[in-house]
Amino acid sequence: MATIPTPMQPVPARASRALLRFWSSTGVGIGLMLAIAAASILGTIVPQGDPTALDHLQLSEPVRSVLSALDATNVYASGWFLVLLGLFFLNLLVSTVRVVLPRLQVALRLPPEVPLAAQANHPVRLFVQTPELARVASALRARGYRVFEGKGGGLVAHKGRWSRLSALVTHVGLFILLLSALFTGLTAIKSRISLMPGESMPVQQVVGDFAQRRGPLAPDKRGWGVRLDKFWMEHYDPDTVKQFYSDLSIVRDGRVVAQKRIWVNEPFTYDGIWFYQSFWGLGGLDLSIGGKPQRVELRDGKPMGLKGSFTRPVTIGKGQYILYLGSERMPLILMKVLAGGSPQPVAQMGPGQTMTLEGTPFRYEGPAYYSGLQAKSDAGIPGIYTGFGVIILGTALAFFSLRQVWANPVEGGFLLSGRSNRGSDGLLRELSSVVSQCAPVAVKEGLPS
Amino acid sequence: MIQFEQTLVTVLLWAVLASSALFLVEQVMSQVWAGTVARVGMGLGLVASAGSMVVRYVYAGYPPLSNLFESLIFLIFGALLIFVVVDLMLKPKYLGMVAAPLVFLLIGFASVLPARLKDAHPLMPALQSYWLKIHVSLMMLSYSAFLLAFATAAAYLVLYYVGARKARLATDGGPALASAPQVAGISLTMPASSGEAPAGREGQLAFLDDLTFRLILAGFPVLGLGIVTGGVWANHAWGTYWSWDPKETWALITWLIYAGYLHARGLRAWRGQKAAWLSAIGFISVIVTYLGVNYLSSSLHTYGKLL
Numbered sequence: 001m002a003t004i005p006t007p008m009q010p011v012p013a014r015a016s017r018a019l020l021r022f023w024s025s026t027g028v029g030i031g032l033m034l035a036i037a038a039a040s041i042l043g044t045i046v047p048q049g050d051p052t053a054l055d056h057l058q059l060s061e062p063v064r065s066v067l068s069a070l071d072a073t074n075v076y077a078s079g080w081f082l083v084l085l086g087l088f089f090l091n092l093l094v095s096t097v098r099v100v101l102p103r104l105q106v107a108l109r110l111p112p113e114v115p116l117a118a119q120a121n122h123p124v125r126l127f128v129q130t131p132e133l134a135r136v137a138s139a140l141r142a143r144g145y146r147v148f149e150g151k152g153g154g155l156v157a158h159k160g161r162w163s164r165l166s167a168l169v170t171h172v173g174l175f176i177l178l179l180s181a182l183f184t185g186l187t188a189i190k191s192r193i194s195l196m197p198g199e200s201m202p203v204q205q206v207v208g209d210f211a212q213r214r215g216p217l218a219p220d221k222r223g224w225g226v227r228l229d230k231f232w233m234e235h236y237d238p239d240t241v242k243q244f245y246s247d248l249s250i251v252r253d254g255r256v257v258a259q260k261r262i263w264v265n266e267p268f269t270y271d272g273i274w275f276y277q278s279f280w281g282l283g284g285l286d287l288s289i290g291g292k293p294q295r296v297e298l299r300d301g302k303p304m305g306l307k308g309s310f311t312r313p314v315t316i317g318k319g320q321y322i323l324y325l326g327s328e329r330m331p332l333i334l335m336k337v338l339a340g341g342s343p344q345p346v347a348q349m350g351p352g353q354t355m356t357l358e359g360t361p362f363r364y365e366g367p368a369y370y371s372g373l374q375a376k377s378d379a380g381i382p383g384i385y386t387g388f389g390v391i392i393l394g395t396a397l398a399f400f401s402l403r404q405v406w407a408n409p410v411e412g413g414f415l416l417s418g419r420s421n422r423g424s425d426g427l428l429r430e431l432s433s434v435v436s437q438c439a440p441v442a443v444k445e446g447l448p449s
Numbered sequence: 450m451i452q453f454e455q456t457l458v459t460v461l462l463w464a465v466l467a468s469s470a471l472f473l474v475e476q477v478m479s480q481v482w483a484g485t486v487a488r489v490g491m492g493l494g495l496v497a498s499a500g501s502m503v504v505r506y507v508y509a510g511y512p513p514l515s516n517l518f519e520s521l522i523f524l525i526f527g528a529l530l531i532f533v534v535v536d537l538m539l540k541p542k543y544l545g546m547v548a549a550p551l552v553f554l555l556i557g558f559a560s561v562l563p564a565r566l567k568d569a570h571p572l573m574p575a576l577q578s579y580w581l582k583i584h585v586s587l588m589m590l591s592y593s594a595f596l597l598a599f600a601t602a603a604a605y606l607v608l609y610y611v612g613a614r615k616a617r618l619a620t621d622g623g624p625a626l627a628s629a630p631q632v633a634g635i636s637l638t639m640p641a642s643s644g645e646a647p648a649g650r651e652g653q654l655a656f657l658d659d660l661t662f663r664l665i666l667a668g669f670p671v672l673g674l675g676i677v678t679g680g681v682w683a684n685h686a687w688g689t690y691w692s693w694d695p696k697e698t699w700a701l702i703t704w705l706i707y708a709g710y711l712h713a714r715g716l717r718a719w720r721g722q723k724a725a726w727l728s729a730i731g732f733i734s735v736i737v738t739y740l741g742v743n744y745l746s747s748s749l750h751t752y753g754k755l756l
Contacts, residue, residue, distance in 0.1 A: 030709045037702040044695040044742065076693045120635045127632045190688065236571040243574045264574035265686050276688045376688035384690060388677040395670035398711065399663075410633045421715075422663070425656050428638060 023091055024098040032088045039084060043075035089178050096171045107164035107402065113150040116408045122417035123424040126431050129413040130438045136407055136414055139434045145405065154408040163400040163421075170394030173387050180383025186215045188378040189273075194370045195228035196283045196295075200251060203273065206375050219377065221273060224252040229259075231280070231371040238329070244280050246371040272377050279372030282309050282328055286365035288354075289316055295368055298325065313337050317358025321346075325367060332364050403427055454504045461497035461525070462560060464490045465553045472545035487545055488536060494552070495533055498526040509569035514585035515576055518567040520739075521559040523586060527593030528552050531664070535597070541660060542653055543608060548600040555596075580682035587675035588700070592735050594668030595707075598661050599732035602725040605657040608650065609722055658721050661728050662714060669707050676700050699738035706731045 022028060046067065047053040053073045054064055071078040119125060128136055137147045137155055145157040191210040193201060202225040207214070229247040236242045243263050250258040250270045260268040267276045284295045298309040308326040315321075320337040331350050334357070335343035349355060351366035405418040416435065420427040468490035475484035501522055505513035513519040532548050535541060559567075572581075630637050679697060680690035691697065710727045713719040719727065 026712055030712055033705045033709050033712075037705040040693075040698045040702050043693060044698050048693065116633055116635070123638075125632075125635055125638050127630075127637055240571060241574065242571065243577065265578040265580075267685065267688065274688055276686065278687060374688045378688075381684065381690070385681070388680065392670055392673050392677060395673050399666045399670065415632050415635060422659060425652070425659060 020094055020098060024095040026095070026099075029088075029091045029095060032084065032091055036081075036084055036088060039075060039081050042070070042072060046072045046075070048073060048075065085178070089175075092171050092174055092178075096168065096175075100167045100171060104164055104168055108161055110148060111156055111158055111404045111406075113152065113154065113156055114406050114408075115152075116410065116415060119406060119408060119415055119417040122406070122419050124419070124428045124431055125415065125417045126435050127410070127413055128407070128416050128435050128438050131413065132438075133407065133409075133414065135438045136416065136434065139437045140405060143430060143434070145403075150408075152408065154406065154414065157405040157407075158403065160400050160402045163397050163402050166394050166397035168394070169397060170391055173390030173392075173394050175387075176383055176390055177387030180380045180387055182380075183383060184215070184378055184380030186217045187219070188380065189214050189218045189376065190378075191375040192278070193373050193375060194281070194283065195226075195231075195246075195373065196368065196370045197228055197231050200225045200227040203271070207273065207377065210375075219272070221271060221377070224250055224257070224271065226270075226275065226373075226375075227251055228371050231369055233280070233369070244277060244371075246277055246373070248275060272379075274376045274378075276374040276376070277371070278374040280369050281372060282325065282367050283370030284368040285311065285323060285325070285332065286368050287314075287323075288361075288363035288365065289314070290360045293365075296323065298367075316362055317360040319358050321357070328367050401426070403430070405431065451504065451508055454501050454508075457497045457501040457504065458522075458556070458560060461494045461501065462553070462556045464494040464497060465529075465549055465556055468494070468545065469549040469553050472549050476543065476546050484545070487549065488533075491529055491532055491536075491545070491549065495526065495529040498522055498529060502526060505569060511572050511576075512582040512586075513569075514581055514589070515572055516566055516570065518559050518562050519569075520585060520589055521555060521562075523589045524592055524596070524739075525552055525555050525559070527590045528555070528596050531593055531597050531667075535660070535664075539656075539660065541601070541656065543604040543657065544597070544601055544660070547604045547607075548597055551596060551600055575686055578682060578686065580678060580685065584675060584678040584682050587671055587678055591668045591672035591675055592739060594664050594671065595703075595732055595735045598664035598668060598728050601657050601661040601664060602728035602732075605654060605661065605725045606722070606729075608654055608657065609725070654721065658724060661725060665707055665710060665728060665731070669704070669711065672700070672704055672707070676704060695742040696738065699734065699742050703731065703734040703738050706734050 046057070051073055054067055059067070070080065075081055130136065133149070133153065133155060137149070137157075140147050140155075140157045143159075145159045147155055147157040149155050189207045189211055190213040191206055192212060193206055193210045195201060201210075203221045203223070206226065207218070207221050227249045229249055231244070231246050233244045234242040245261055245263045247261050248259065248268060249256045258270050262268045262275060262277045264277050267274050269275070282298050284297045286293070286295055288294070296311045296314055298311055300309050306324060306326070308324060308330075310325075311323040313320040313322055322335045322337060322343045324333040324335060326333075331348040333345055334347045334349070336346045337343050347355060347357070349364050351364060354361060354363040356362065401420050401422040403418060403420045405416065407414040407416045416431055418427050418431055468487040471483040471487035471490065474480050475487060502513050502519075505519060505522075514523060528548070529552060532544065532552075535544065676697065679700070683692065683697075684690040706727075710724065710731055713727060714724050
């Protein structure tokens with residue numbers, strides 16, 4: 001007997017289908033989520049952003065080699081982590097098209113009528129002792145079901161169909177989020193700047209020279225500048241800062257076009273650039289030398305092995321002095337620069353104190369602070385927030401259950417059966433109450449008559 | 450802590466401790482009254498935890514969510530609230546026996562914290578925002594839901610492993626099961642009484658499995674919302690919605706694990722024992738997110754380091 005050859009698909013088509021099937025599988029999705037979770041754990045164990053971090057950990061040589069190969073001090077920007085995210089995106093995309101959408105189409109259709117025998121497969125099966133289908137339908141409608149009468153004298157009912165949108169909505173939210181994050185990576189600018197009161201900075205410098213991160217498609221900004229008019233702090237007590245504030249002005253063509261007071265949690269935006277009150281620090285000393293007020297810049301460092309901030313040599317009378325401040329709470333130390341160039345401490349004084357040095361009156365008014373601002377431009381934010389919102393909506397939809405109910409006539413009443421995409425106990429309780437409402441006697445006895 | 454607040458925490462501690470013992474009496478000695486009194490104890494604990502938060506809010510002048518003690522009290526409040534709601538709606542049989550000791554452990558932990566983690570301190574600049582109450586309360590509520598999901602999963606596993614042995618012993622030579630009533634040749638399900646958890650070991654297992662699933666389904670979007678509001682707050686305060694800080698990274702890890710649970714249960718039909726173990730793994734991740742990250746690399750969220 002001759003065999004009839006079955007039509008064979010070309011190898012590339014079969015391979016691509018197998019590949020699509022693989023990439024749409026839940027197992028791959030779960031595996032990728034767990035892999036991203038594991039990679040993220042690594043990033044929380046090894047300090048990030050410090051290339052020497054591995055040297056400070058006590059590791060055996062093989063472990064160190066593996067961690068170095070994984071770029072473990074820079075996990076979240078490493079190539080393999082980005083590949084993982086890319087594969088996750090691919091899995092989301094393929095599974096949405098191949099699995100979620102077809103399932104959704106089925107779920108959104110009206111459930112078909114089923115014959116009596118098929119009701120044996122439903123997890124909940126009850127007998128309703130009533131000859132009136134309308135009573136059953138009415139009891140179901142009262143519980144939020146949409147009820148359709150069938151051709152065979154029975155009915156089909158369902159509720160919570162929209163909850164099946166959950167997976168699709170969540171996946172769409174993740175797409176929006178990932179695409180917006182990509183957009184952010186391409187277009188965002190993030191800078192950190194420090195300004196002393198009265199100091200200005202052109203915007204091209206803010207988003208250029210001081211940019212910590214600048215996407216390849218980041219917009220150019222020019223034509224205006226930001227000026228710090230005033231910076232001050234409020235304290236709970238001398239050692240505890242309550243809040244810090246900056247008065248900012250935007251200056252365009254020599255004119256102030258916008259002004260705003262900012263503090264932590266109260267940013268300011270102009271021309272797509274956001275300014276955040278981020279940090280502060282010691283920037284200088286307010287002094288009066290020979291009755292002439294002046295501000296001297298402070299620099300961090302340890303030129304004499306002392307931790308703190310120093311000025312360049314300042315002329316007081318005929319002498320040269322380096323002024324040293326260990327911290328804002330410590331007194332100012334004046335160090336005279338001797339003939340050989342080495343400084344020697346000669347006096348210390350607190351804010352508001354005056355003394356005469358080499359015949360010249362010298363007054364220390366106090367430390368002057370700089371305001372640390374974070375400047376940012378990110379056109380991806382609306383997309384990120386939209387993605388956040390859509391994901392939350394999708395996950396919240398999953399809380400509600402889809403319930404489908406069928407009734408077919410049997411002798412003395414109806415066989416009521418149903419199924420749910422949750423556990424069946426809730427449905428059992430609900431349908432039991434339907435039975436109880438329609439035929440209280442039958443429920444009492446627990447048996448059909 | 451002021452005296453009245455201390456008194457309320459003491460009431461909370463004793464009420465939940467007594468409930469733990471009484472739930473055990475209810476199950477082991479089949480004493481219905483003990484269960485009733487235990488539920489009253491849990492309700493009293495709920496009122497005491499809410500009262501303690503109100504007192505702290507009034508005298509500290511900020512939402513009591515800024516240090517480890519305050520967040521623990523909110524976590525306990527959330528767990529008791531969810532317990533009371535679930536208990537009133539579904540009357541789960543074994544939940545109290547597992548949940549009450551877990552909540553008691555949390556209260557004990559909160560009570561023995563050193564003063565620096567317990568007392569009210571002025572808020573640092575970054576925490577002076579309305580986002581504090583929104584973000585932290587959502588995170589804590591999700592942890593509360595996951596705590597109870599862990600309790601139901603633990604109850605499932607105990608019933609599964611202990612009950613399986615008992616069931617094997619009982620069926621050796623035991624009476625045959627009564628056959629279910631039939632209509633048109635189809636076996637019927639026994640009707641359920643309204644508001645009652647199903648009877649029988651298998652029914653209880655299915656019920657606990659479903660309850661774990663529902664609690665995770667409830668906690669999952671709340672955790673998502675907590676992460677999202679944290680991102681929005683961080684963007685508002687620092688201009689960065691995500692910075693791979695250990696706390697936010699572990700919150701994401703927890704979210705991913707529970708997302709894995711929901712996919713495994715929904716699409717791969719992982720039910721019962723496997724799902725219960727996955728829920729337990731998720732809760733371990735919650736503990737690391739809440740407490741463990743304080744011991745990892747530097748974090749913007751380090752506020753509860755004990756040592």
